[in-house]
Amino acid sequence: MTALRLILVLLIAVLARPTAAIEPEQREVTVISARVWEGHEYRETFAPSTHRDFVLMAGRDSAIAFVRTLEYYWPLSRQVYVDFKQQRDVLEGELVIRQGGREIAREKLRPFSVHYPHGAVRGEAELLWGEDAERGYSEFQENERRFVREFAAARRAHTEYERRLLEAARNQKPGEPPERIPPPPPLPEPSLRLVTQPQPGFRVMLAPGEYTLVLEQEGHPLPGTERRLRVVEAPERRELIADIVPEERWTRPLASNAPAARVYVRGGATFYMTLHEAGSFAETDYLPVVRPQAEAMPGRRIWVRRGPADTERLAVAWQGGGSTDLARAALKVEQTRGSSFGYRVRPAKGGERPDLDAFIVAAPEDASVRRGTVGTLDARFEREIIVVHPRKAAFALLIALAPIAGFLLWRLASMWQRPS
Amino acid sequence: MQLQPPGFAGTVFLLANRELGARLRSPWLYAVASLICLIAFFYGGGFRRSFETETVLVTTDPLAALNVMVMAVLAGVLGLRLATSIAWEREHRTLEVLLAGPVSPEAILAAKFAGEIVVLAMLTVTHIAYLLLAQPLGPGVIGPADAAAIGRMPLHALPLLALGLLVSTWAKTVRGAVMAYLSILALLIVHEIVLAALTAQSPQDLSLAGAWVRRILTAADTVIDPLSAVARIADLTTGLSVQTPLTPAQTGMALALTAATLAAAALALRARGAS
Numbered sequence: 083m084t085a086l087r088l089i090l091v092l093l094i095a096v097l098a099r100p101t102a103a104i105e106p107e108q109r110e111v112t113v114i115s116a117r118v119w120e121g122h123e124y125r126e127t128f129a130p131s132t133h134r135d136f137v138l139m140a141g142r143d144s145a146i147a148f149v150r151t152l153e154y155y156w157p158l159s160r161q162v163y164v165d166f167k168q169q170r171d172v173l174e175g176e177l178v179i180r181q182g183g184r185e186i187a188r189e190k191l192r193p194f195s196v197h198y199p200h201g202a203v204r205g206e207a208e209l210l211w212g213e214d215a216e217r218g219y220s221e222f223q224e225n226e227r228r229f230v231r232e233f234a235a236a237r238r239a240h241t242e243y244e245r246r247l248l249e250a251a252r253n254q255k256p257g258e259p260p261e262r263i264p265p266p267p268p269l270p271e272p273s274l275r276l277v278t279q280p281q282p283g284f285r286v287m288l289a290p291g292e293y294t295l296v297l298e299q300e301g302h303p304l305p306g307t308e309r310r311l312r313v314v315e316a317p318e319r320r321e322l323i324a325d326i327v328p329e330e331r332w333t334r335p336l337a338s339n340a341p342a343a344r345v346y347v348r349g350g351a352t353f354y355m356t357l358h359e360a361g362s363f364a365e366t367d368y369l370p371v372v373r374p375q376a377e378a379m380p381g382r383r384i385w386v387r388r389g390p391a392d393t394e395r396l397a398v399a400w401q402g403g404g405s406t407d408l409a410r411a412a413l414k415v416e417q418t419r420g421s422s423f424g425y426r427v428r429p430a431k432g433g434e435r436p437d438l439d440a441f442i443v444a445a446p447e448d449a450s451v452r453r454g455t456v457g458t459l460d461a462r463f464e465r466e467i468i469v470v471h472p473r474k475a476a477f478a479l480l481i482a483l484a485p486i487a488g489f490l491l492w493r494l495a496s497m498w499q500r501p502s
Numbered sequence: 503m504q505l506q507p508p509g510f511a512g513t514v515f516l517l518a519n520r521e522l523g524a525r526l527r528s529p530w531l532y533a534v535a536s537l538i539c540l541i542a543f544f545y546g547g548g549f550r551r552s553f554e555t556e557t558v559l560v561t562t563d564p565l566a567a568l569n570v571m572v573m574a575v576l577a578g579v580l581g582l583r584l585a586t587s588i589a590w591e592r593e594h595r596t597l598e599v600l601l602a603g604p605v606s607p608e609a610i611l612a613a614k615f616a617g618e619i620v621v622l623a624m625l626t627v628t629h630i631a632y633l634l635l636a637q638p639l640g641p642g643v644i645g646p647a648d649a650a651a652i653g654r655m656p657l658h659a660l661p662l663l664a665l666g667l668l669v670s671t672w673a674k675t676v677r678g679a680v681m682a683y684l685s686i687l688a689l690l691i692v693h694e695i696v697l698a699a700l701t702a703q704s705p706q707d708l709s710l711a712g713a714w715v716r717r718i719l720t721a722a723d724t725v726i727d728p729l730s731a732v733a734r735i736a737d738l739t740t741g742l743s744v745q746t747p748l749t750p751a752q753t754g755m756a757l758a759l760t761a762a763t764l765a766a767a768a769l770a771l772r773a774r775g776a777s
Contacts, residue, residue: 160705160713328558336560343562346643351557377705381740381749452642470553470640473546478636482539485628489532 106154112173112306113153113164116146117196117283120372121316121361122388123205124196129309129374130162136309137370140290141316143209145194145283148173148297148307161375175299177284179311181291193280195219201274205388215280222277232270239266290315314367320359322393322463323385327354327440332415332427339385344466345456350447354413354427354440355456357391357463393458396441398467400454403446408456412436445469507604517605517613518620525621534579535625538572539632545571546638564639569652570738572629577659577735578687580618584666585683587614588771589673607771611667611764618663626656654748658738658756661731662687664763671770690732697723698736734759 111131117124119142129136131153138144150171151164172191179187195215198207210218243266250261290313297307325335326345329352338345339360347353362385369378399405411429415437418424430436443456449471457464508516525531545568552559588610591597600610630649637644666683673679700708700716708716727733734756737748 158706160708326558326560328556330555330557336558338560340562343560346553346559346561346564348553348557353558449641453645468643470550470643473550473637473640475547478543478546478638481632481636482543483536485532485535485539486529487536489529493529 106156108152108154108165110150110169111153112148112150112304114146114309115149115151115166115170115172116144117194117209118144118146118371119316120368120386121363122386124207124209125372127372127374128164130164131306132162133374134308134310135312135370136295136374137312137314137367138286138288139316139367139371140288140313143211143285143287145209146177146286147191147281147283148175148304172282173297173299173304173307175297175304177286178296178298178303179286179288180294180296186293187288189284189286191282191284194283194285195280196276196278198274198276202276204274209285210277211285215277218277219280222275225273225275229270229272233272236267236269240269242266286311288313312370314364314371317361317363320388321362321385322391322458323358323360323387324463324465325356325358327356327438329353329427332425332438337385338465340383341464344468346468346470347443347445349445349449349451349469349471352442352444354438355396355443356438356440357393357458359388359391360385361388362386390439393463395459396456397459398443398454398456400446400451403448403451403454407459408441408443410439410441413438413440413442443467510606510609513605513609514612514616517609518616521613521617522620525617530583531621531625534576535628538575538625538629539636541572541575542568542629542632542638543636546640549639563648563651565633565644565648565651566742569655570735570742573652573655573659573738574735576622576625576656577662577731580622580659581662581666581687581731582680582683584614584618584663585669585673585679586676588667588670589676589679592673593675601775608768611671611767611771615663615667615764619660622656622659622663626652654753655738657753658734658748660760661734661756661763664760664767665731668763668767668770671767672774687732690726690730693719693722693726693730694732694736698739728755729759731759731763 113131114129114136116127116129116138118127119139121139121141124144128149136146149164149166150173151166151169153162153164155161156163174191177187177189177191178185179189192212193215194212195210195218196207197210197218198204200206243263246263250263254260288311293311293313295307295309295311297304324338326338327335332354335356337343339362345353362383365378365382365384366380368384368386369376394410396408396410397405398408412434413427413436414430414434415425415427418426427438441456445454445467446469452469452471454467454469455464456467507513549564588597591600591610597610601607630652632638633644633649634646665686669683669686670679673682696715697719700712700719703712705713734752737752737756
């Protein structure tokens, strides 16, 4: 038996082939690497070598660079990627921008940095160019070094303070008053300000319209750098959008982005509403800016969330049922006891971290109340609420059958009235 | 006393009136009216059932899918009726009589089409009236503005009606007309459904065969779409997915296709005659 097993193992070992790794084929190409303005913040993106069209948003400057790199197609996501870690050679030259065949700008390659005054997470940023970028980055580095020094010194003072406290406690004799040791200064607060390391790029800030781009070296266009550029308008006004959180599915909010998106609610039910600031764009304008390889649906709008709204009060008015003001409430979701699923939503207690910071909207159970509105006091946001009560099914079915039934009755009546 | 034959408009009016009279005496009109009301009834049942497990639903128009469904049914059925119309006249030799008299082929086509447009309008009004009266989604859920949201949708049914007429002008028998109409309809529907299904999938989820078929169909669609009556109905479903109203350009395209198909039908009838 052992011999048989041994033979089988040897047979499998002989027949087995080594598995080939799936490594995509890489090719050296020229792509556009960019820091693009998307109406609220800067995003890092790239346009593959096969994309002849490139889209930017007006309103702020964006930074682009033509880069020789390794590009590959990844079948799992059906997208093209670049390996900037292995190769990222920025092409020197002048960026020539034309509109209708006429040259309108010629940009030189300059160092640029992204300056986040309140931290990268907040999103608010600006591009620094040339000397400003170098100086900004040096200042940022100096500030960081100073902070590290100050923090280390403060940390040492705290350690020393703790050591002295312990020593005083050990040396204290019964009946003696405790030694007073002055506390150290508090630890310094870190600055959220960030300036990225300068890197070369071309500054592009154009009015909305159609353009062409090309990189020229010594007056000659560099093959593979010609692109069509479309600059789209950034929305000037932010919108308020809502998330409707059903009481039975609190982890699955329903988005009410468009003003026409109405809320249909069962009579007597409660839902929670959170408001968000958002920028609204045509999908065909926004997606090509931030994700050049994504497929945008013509005619569809996209709402890009910028953060929670600071609205504190909402007004709810029910048709024939009066109106009330709602205050935003901090809510806690508490699991109910037992082995089965279940939870209840209750106001968060002091010190508790709320799970929801929302307005509580309760639909009336009264069947005579069928519609209402909820909105901000300044009318910046409003949504219609429709209360769904049980329908009269038998009546609705009878009415549906009325046309054919009426015709048949009419035919029968005609037959009876007809002389034999 | 000298009798003056009626002009083109008068002839069309007389013939359309005759067509409409026949339609109103036919049980199928009332059956279709009940059918669309029943579609709304069962759709309302589905809407209501969703509130048995959920408490909230967010949508711009809960009737959008229903309206598209009803328009698709009406366009298909009325198109089928028109597909049999001229073929029936030809099969029963009445077309010969009509063409021998002072009636032009265009007047016959216009009368048939006008009669069916009136029927389409009546059935659309029946649908709206049912929604408001029976409130199949629940009392007060459908307001007059919601019911009126059907708006320009009936105009998107017209190309299919015109297609039925075009098929009828060429078919020798009613059976042949029905078969031809249903075959063209099925092909166009399959094209739209397969393309929509493949387009809806993200590239990551698509098989290589699917991606290949999608590429072929997308290329073919550049030719098929402007000529397809089903694509004009599909424009209504596109509005559903993007949550935006129909554009005037889309409706204009439907009307242009209707006009072109009717012109082709007139040419076909002239070429084919009563035989």
